[in-house]
Amino acid sequence: xxxxxxxxxxxxxxxxxxxxxxxxxxxxxxxxxxxxxxxxxxxxxxxxxxxxxxxxxxxxxxxxxxxxxxxxxxxxxxxxxxxxxxxxxxxxxxxxxxxxxxxxxxxxxxxxxxxxxxxxxxxxxxxxxxxxxxxxxxxxxxxxxxxxxxxxxxxxxxxxxxxxxxxxxxxxxxxxxxxxxxxxxxxxxxxxxxxxxxxxxxxxxxxxxxxxxxxxxxxxxxxxxxxxxxxxxxxxxxxxxxxxxxxxxxxxxxxxxxxxxxxxxxxxxxxxxxxxxxxxxxxxxxxxxxxxxxxxxxxxxxxxxxxxxxxxxxxxxxxxxxxxxxxxxxxxx
Amino acid sequence: xxxxxxxxxxxxxxxxxxxxxxxxxxxxxxxxxxxxxxxxxxxxxxxxxxxxxxxxxxxxxxxxxxxxxxxxxxxxxxxxxxxxxxxxxxxxxxxxxxxxxxxxxxxxxxxxxxxxxxxxxxxxxxxxxxxxxxxxxxxxxxxxxxxxxxxxxxxxxxxxxxxxxxxxxxxxxxxxxxxxxxxxxxxxxxxxxxxxxxxxxxxxxxxxxxxxxxxxxxxxxxxxxxxxxxxxxxxxxxxxxxxxxxxxxxxxxxxxxxxxxxxxxxxxxxxxxxxxxxxxxxxxxxxxxxxxxxxxxxxxxxxxxxxxxxxxxxxxxxxxxxxxxxxxxxxxxxxxxxxxxxxxxxxxxxxxxxxxxxxxxxxxxxxxxxxxxxxxxxxxxxxxxxxxxxxxxxxxxxxxxxxxxxxxxxxxxxxxxxxxxxxxxx
Numbered sequence: 001x002x003x004x005x006x007x008x009x010x011x012x013x014x015x016x017x018x019x020x021x022x023x024x025x026x027x028x029x030x031x032x033x034x035x036x037x038x039x040x041x042x043x044x045x046x047x048x049x050x051x052x053x054x055x056x057x058x059x060x061x062x063x064x065x066x067x068x069x070x071x072x073x074x075x076x077x078x079x080x081x082x083x084x085x086x087x088x089x090x091x092x093x094x095x096x097x098x099x100x101x102x103x104x105x106x107x108x109x110x111x112x113x114x115x116x117x118x119x120x121x122x123x124x125x126x127x128x129x130x131x132x133x134x135x136x137x138x139x140x141x142x143x144x145x146x147x148x149x150x151x152x153x154x155x156x157x158x159x160x161x162x163x164x165x166x167x168x169x170x171x172x173x174x175x176x177x178x179x180x181x182x183x184x185x186x187x188x189x190x191x192x193x194x195x196x197x198x199x200x201x202x203x204x205x206x207x208x209x210x211x212x213x214x215x216x217x218x219x220x221x222x223x224x225x226x227x228x229x230x231x232x233x234x235x236x237x238x239x240x241x242x243x244x245x246x247x248x249x250x251x252x253x254x255x256x257x258x259x260x261x262x263x264x265x266x267x268x269x270x271x272x273x274x275x276x277x278x279x280x281x282x283x284x285x286x287x288x289x290x291x292x293x294x295x296x297x298x299x300x301x302x303x304x305x306x307x308x309x310x311x312x313x314x315x316x317x318x319x320x321x322x323x324x325x326x327x328x329x330x331x332x333x
Numbered sequence: 334x335x336x337x338x339x340x341x342x343x344x345x346x347x348x349x350x351x352x353x354x355x356x357x358x359x360x361x362x363x364x365x366x367x368x369x370x371x372x373x374x375x376x377x378x379x380x381x382x383x384x385x386x387x388x389x390x391x392x393x394x395x396x397x398x399x400x401x402x403x404x405x406x407x408x409x410x411x412x413x414x415x416x417x418x419x420x421x422x423x424x425x426x427x428x429x430x431x432x433x434x435x436x437x438x439x440x441x442x443x444x445x446x447x448x449x450x451x452x453x454x455x456x457x458x459x460x461x462x463x464x465x466x467x468x469x470x471x472x473x474x475x476x477x478x479x480x481x482x483x484x485x486x487x488x489x490x491x492x493x494x495x496x497x498x499x500x501x502x503x504x505x506x507x508x509x510x511x512x513x514x515x516x517x518x519x520x521x522x523x524x525x526x527x528x529x530x531x532x533x534x535x536x537x538x539x540x541x542x543x544x545x546x547x548x549x550x551x552x553x554x555x556x557x558x559x560x561x562x563x564x565x566x567x568x569x570x571x572x573x574x575x576x577x578x579x580x581x582x583x584x585x586x587x588x589x590x591x592x593x594x595x596x597x598x599x600x601x602x603x604x605x606x607x608x609x610x611x612x613x614x615x616x617x618x619x620x621x622x623x624x625x626x627x628x629x630x631x632x633x634x635x636x637x638x639x640x641x642x643x644x645x646x647x648x649x650x651x652x653x654x655x656x657x658x659x660x661x662x663x664x665x666x667x668x669x670x671x672x673x674x675x676x677x678x679x680x681x682x683x684x685x686x687x688x689x690x691x692x693x694x695x696x697x698x699x700x701x702x703x704x705x706x707x708x709x710x711x712x713x714x715x716x717x718x719x720x721x722x723x724x725x726x727x728x729x730x731x732x733x734x735x736x737x738x739x740x741x742x743x744x745x746x747x748x749x750x751x752x753x754x755x756x757x758x759x
Contacts, residue, residue, distance in 0.1 A: 009641065009642065009643055009644050009654065009655065009656065010642050010643050010654065010677065010680060011643075011654045011655070011656045012643070012654055012678065012680060013654075013741065013743065013744040013747070014649075014650060014651050014652060014653070014654075014728075014730050014743070015649060015650045015651070015678065015730030015733050015734050015743065016643050016645050016649040016650075016652065016654060016670075016672055016677055016678050017339060017489065017649045017650070017672065017676065017677065017678055017734065018678045018679070018733065018734055018735075018736070018739060019337070019339070019734055019735050019736075019737075021692070021735065021737040022737050022738075022739075023685075023688055023737050023738045025737070026690070026737055074684070081688075119686065120686050120688060121686030121687050121688045121689065121738075122686065227691065269688050269689045269690045269691065270688055270689050272689075273691075274689055274691040274694055274702070274704070275691070275694060276695070279691075322702065323694055323697075323700045323701070323702065324700050325572065325699060325700045325701060325722045325725055326334070326559065326563075326569055326570075326572075326698065326699040326700045326725065327559070327569045327570050327571050327572040327573075327574075327699075327725070328572040328700075328722070329571075
């Protein structure tokens with residue numbers, strides 16, 4: 001038996017117990033939820049996918065580590081957020097994006113998307129989307145998937161020679177062009193459900209399988225890591241607006257970056273609202289601007305800018321949707 | 334609304350019948366075991382005292398006299414550290430060798446129930462230690478129609494109220510009726526969480542048709558006064574008003590039992606049930622004389638096992654971490670919980686960022702935004718914290734509990750709250 005009179009104990013303020021949730025634990029769940037899609041992309045695309053993932057994740061973590069070292073701040077790479085940013089950026093880029101372009105994107109994501117604001121928790125915009133937006137605006141052709149920038153071809157390009165992914169237009173781009181030209185579609189949208197759900201080699205890496213993204217998103221919702229209101233508002237609005245424009249709602253949810261955006265990008269804690277009501281409004285806003293970009297604007301791939309725009313509105317939404325304090329009635333205020 | 338579901342850890346002691354802890358070699362009885370004016374000693378060194386004899390009192394509205402829990406000799410009138418970390422006057426008593434705990438000096442019956450409750454030194458035994466007589470005397474014009482007994486015991490680890498309701502339900506029910514009659518209420522509800530079905534059944538068996546026994550979802554802080562009133566009556570205590578404004582008066586079940594003892598037998602408050610649990614060899618529910626040192630109680634419970642990191646007086650959500658075990662058990666000591674490494678919260682550091690996950694506003698039972706309050710407090714923006722209703726914080730700790738980056742939210746909010754209150758903010 002120990003002598004209770006000489007024990008030394010920690011004194012601290014209550015509460016003296018805490019939940020098991022940790023920042024890195026949450027980040028690892030997000031990585032786990034994205035892993036099936038990333039692995040399926042590697043299985044189908046091979047080295048080209050591995051290269052993209054390694055470059056974005058490596059540069060993202062490296063940039064954060066270097067920033068902290070230069071700024072003499074405590075090292076933060078173990079919180080897992082740079083890993084998530086790198087992974088998300090890879091999944092949001094076409095698989096044959098030249099490696100240096102992906103590296104620039106990852107550097108911008110971490111440096112200008114997060115660290116300049118003071119690091120995790122202080123950024124206004126989703127870092128991965130900042131990186132993707134930078135790449136998309138700087139080298140628009142690559143992300144639209146319509147131009148083959150063959151002179152920057154990488155080693156991996158060679159091994160992926162069989163794919164027409166980098167030079168061919170995506171189903172979504174074709175559908176959008178058809179619609180603009182004739183008001184109708186030159187192919188059956190319903191017939192595209194199956195490839196979009198299970199195995200799609202067009203567009204960005206993460207578009208490989210809508211089913212795996214939905215699975216990952218469902219896991220995060222069930223684990224209480226993300227709030228269902230954001231993807232529900234997002235996807236619901238996307239579907240309704242597509243339908244209102246006389247198009248196929250399911251195709252427009254499955255095609256392009258909508259699912260990756262709704263489950264994994266828009267739900268980024270730091271850049272989304274805090275209140276439940278606010279999150280629903282924000283999700284609806286993301287879906288609305290994404291759909292308008294597709295049907296009214298010139299961009300079939302408007303996911304990035306729809307979410308970045310709503311990121312900017314998140315603080316305003318928080319202000320508008322503050323919770324009611326217990327015991328306070330409207331007339332008290 | 335709000336709330337968290339920490340692991341209960343109650344299984345260690347929920348089935349342990351209440352046992353009397355031994356009379357220690359000396360008792361250090363604090364003269365301030367309540368919220369309010371401290372008592373002045375009524376005895377001096379060398380005096381003989383009887384069990385139940387009043388040894389401290391003060392002429393103040395918000396106060397409660399203190400009685401000797403044993404017959405014996407006063408060896409010192411000095412100062413002790415309390416579980417809460419304050420230095421207060423205390424009477425040290427050496428008990429008579431064979432101690433007769435069956436008898437005591439009863440509190441005189443003057444025919445005034447409120448006066449007798451005060452003279453018996455009864456305070457809120459849920460932990461707040463607010464003198465019961467004050468709550469039994471609501472301000473003029475504030476009619477009480479419903480008496481609520483709080484048997485929620487929503488704090489993890491604690492089972493003292495559970496065992497009391499299970500072993501002495503008639504005692505609790507009698508106290509409820511006394512309180513109802515004193516304040517002139519018509520309705521009595523005993524509210525408890527649904528993790529204690531045996532206690533609910535025991536209460537129902539003796540309750541009769543005049544007393545409702547209501548089981549509520551197990552959730553922390555279900556037993557917080559405002560949350561309990563809302564759960565049972567669907568009435569919110571208006572901002573800035575007393576809970577009595579809803580017509581409800583809440584007393585802890587142990588307080589009710591003590592009131593019954595005082596009014597029926599003239600028994601002053603001299604002991605209570607304390608749950609001693611966590612990393613101790615023989616966890617249990619012990620009936621402990623006030624003034625028994627925590628170290629004596631831990632020894633009686635077989636000592637610590639494993640790597641004990643924090644020892645808590647009260648529950649782990651709202652209790653106090655003890656720096657020394659040489660502090661006495663008092664009227665508000667519901668439990669002594671030894672938290673092992675891994676169970677105890679890590680030492681706090683305030684340099685972790687808020688990642689805006691949204692968990693703290695979701696769990697706040699008061700509808701506050703803890704992350705904003707904590708940030709403003711950290712920046713010493715006192716007007717801003719006041720404007721965000723910081724004084725409504727009930728300090729339940731649910732925000733700190735859920736925070737994934739383990740920010741010391743409640744501690745920062747406490748700083749902001751005291752600053753806002755001292756500036757007289759509304």
